[in-house]
Amino acid sequence: MRQEHFIARHRQEWAAFEQWLDVRATRPRRARHDPHWRGLADADVPAAYRRLARQSGLARRRGYSPQLQARLQVLVQRGHDVLYRPPRPRWWRAVEFLLADFPRLVRAEAGVMTAAALLFVVPLVASFVALQSHPELINTLMTPEQIADLEAMYAKAAQKLGRDSGGDLQMFGFYVFNNISIGLRTYASGLLAGVGPVLVVAFNGVMVGMVAGHLQAVGLGEPFWRFVPAHSAFELTAIVIAGGAGLRLSLALLAPGRQRRVDALMVAGKRGAQLALGVLCMLLVAAFVEAFWSSIGWIPAAAKYGVGAVLWALVAAWLLAGGRDRDAA
Template sequence: MDLDAYQLVHGPAWQRLDTLTKQRRRTGAEADELVRLYQATATDLSMIRSAAPDPEMVTRLSQTLARARSAIAGTHEPAWRDVTRFVAVTLPVAMYRIRWWTVTVGALFVLLAVVAGAWVATQPDALAAMGSPAERQEYVDRAFAEYYDPGAGFAATVWTNNAWLTAQCIAAGITGIGPVYVLASNAISVGATGGVMAEAGELDLFLQLIAPHGMLELTAVFVAGAAGLRIFWAWIVPGPRTRSRALAQEARSLFTVAIGLVGVLAVSGLIEGFVTGSSLPWWLKIVIGAIALAGFWAYVLVLGRRGVRDGETGDLEADRAGYELATAG
């Protein structure tokens, strides 16, 4: 294809499309012309991409078509229907698709935490690295339990910290290393704390204070780690899709998980802020935490399975993702 000649012939139509797109008001005839030029320019862009993919011209025409599409279809305004769809379809489907990744991440996290805890509890050098005997005794006797100070302020602090942690896991997913580092460092930290408590004969207190909120909180961390690693895996093993498309689809789908986990961690924060450190019997605290965890998995498995069965992926619809062009008629 002679690109210069092609542009000379079709350039006036592209310019006319750009002019019509920028107009605030159009007559009926101009609106029809806008649609016709949009379709023709979309065809031109497809031909240029396949025969003479000049980057500058492809970018310019893509931008013109994007503006024209907005002019034809109108800008999308969020509505309650979109919010409902996000909560009932998009989010559970995204989480459902990585359920086995989540289970695997969780199992490895717990294994590493147990190994770290056993190492600290049984190895004098590792235990000494956690502080002097007096510091460890102070932590076991007072500091660990006093950390869980009931109240809204504590719940809000825990919520924001954990939401930031999970967002980092997902955002750093493309590196592959980021989620692994966050998960491993947290597993070692939790395990080492448990090891200090176990060595002092207070493992039961550790589990009582960790379990009520920790069941849901750690599950959220596992989901975030799974989402981040799944994004990395889509980049490494894209399957039948192009690498860029696979990465874009998985990233769009799984970044919704970061938004959804804000709500999950809000529930966990409320439990940690008002249940864990309360005067309720320890068994009741654990039951509350277990109910919250069961509710989360019921939400993911029931709604997620239904959405996947209906063909949902958690990604944007094809036209909003830019994989389909709007057509008239």
């Protein structure tokens, strides 16, 4: 077969394989899962690669031009590098999930996340403001003994803020258990058909707002505000995300659309489980920061606020920009 006939016969096949390699190199997962992709399918790639390897051998045996041989050899080598490279370690998949997949999933659920944020922030602000003019309202939430313990934890002379006893490692374990239990309850409340997540998220907002409002009203706002800014970036955001995941479960129960209710609940449960996994990681980070940084009483307020601002900015950038390259793919 003459070279020009050989090229004409296989040109489209080579172009399709090269296009698949290019897309795989720049947008690997999108190339595999985009329903609008019209190029070479993943299932057809091994057979296409074997044909390409045979065609490269034929080009050498028949003495076709060096340019054609070089082009085919490059495609064969690129295909070999993609198809036969070792798989990524499992830990890398976890990193990929946290850095890209989790933020994309949060953004995909923007509606319920916005609703959960409002359910949390509005009661928080309202209760904080209310405590400034009606400080006795704290008694509806706490007993006098609990109020006294709260004030002792934020005494201006305290070496460890936010706690009355316990070492850093001990408190880290306590914070992990406490934070994760709150996050999981918030998510699981979605099974209570809408009422659960609304009440749980709103109550958490009221609790935070009343604690902050009471401490501000009695003159202990400064140590409290030095305590909260760093770990709250992860903790409060995680509670909102857990609430959004719970709302998604509730919507699947109340408004499954054209799906059967059980099918809609399974889909929402799968997405919710992925969100809960990300929330778990965020709460672990929050517990670590709270135990080993936030509680230190002697660090100046400027340093505490600076670190808090940086962490809030990082969390916002992560959730808003993480995995954007895949969104655009």
